Amino acid sequence: MLTHAFSRRTLAAAAAALAVMAIVPINAYAVKGTGGEYxxxxxxxxxxxxxxxxxxxxxxxxxxxxxxxxxxxxxxxxxxxxxxxxxxxxxxxxYAPQYGGFCSWGVAQGKLFDVDPVNGWTVSGGKLYLNFNGDLNKTFARDTEGFISKAERNWPGLNR
Incomplete structure (x- = not known):
């Protein structure tokens, strides 16, 4: 019967894999340095x-x-x-995105993350800020100026 196609062991392994993926910190996606490039x-x-x-x-x-x-x-x-x-x-x-097109929220945290240009973006003060995803974009929007201030301090050390 197809109703029992998955064993308990298979389901447990799948659940464990999903749990690990869910707790992988965003830092796992970080780039080490820009090399001065976009x-x-x-x-x-x-x-x-x-x-x-x-x-x-x-x-x-x-x-x-x-x-x-x-x-x-x-x-x-x-x-x-x-x-x-x-x-x-x-x-x-x-027009070019700030912080070399890396995630603005990430730069504020001292990290370089990739971006989602469809769901993770904000124009503020006539500048384009990209973010890792829509959720982080919402976080960025809650204190845009604060995150920009932190990112401005961190960017010179990351952009090398």
């Missing part, structure tokens, strides 16, 4: 290929295209349109 943990693209100008102009992330690219800071950046690419080229510091 976060390119995803296919060598800045902001994982998302159009960083769209956060400002559209108020949301929009996937970039390999038809509209430029290089800045040794990283390839993709955009949804030639207009967005040209705006970035005219003032990359205005």
């Amino acid at each position: 976060n390119t943990l995803y296919a060598g693209l800045g902001a994982k290929g998302y159009d960083v100008v769209s956060y400002f102009t559209d108020g949301k992330p929009v996937a970039g295209s390999d038809k509209f690219t430029t290089t800045y800071g040794g990283v390839t950046w993709q955009f949804a349109s030639a207009e967005h690419r040209d705006a970035f080229k005219a003032d990359p510091a205005k």
Whole structure:
């Protein structure tokens, strides 16, 4: 019968594996140092290929295209349109994510984490801040200025 396809041992092993995965600290995802470069943990693209100008102009992330690219800071950046690419080229510091595109909350903790550019982002004070995921983005939003202040102190030591 299929109702007993899993043994108790199999279920116990699966439960144990899930428990371990649930308690793996976020620090396990940390990068050791930037090497002075932008976060390119995803296919060598800045902001994982998302159009960083769209956060400002559209108020949301929009996937970039390999038809509209430029290089800045040794990283390839993709955009949804030639207009967005040209705006970035005219003032990359205005649009490039803070802290090299690493998780802003993580930088505030003295760590470098990858980001989720769809669910983990905030524009504050005219700057783009990316975060590890939507949950950490909510935490970041509760004290944005405090986390930015901590991140500003930590960034020089991490960006090496």
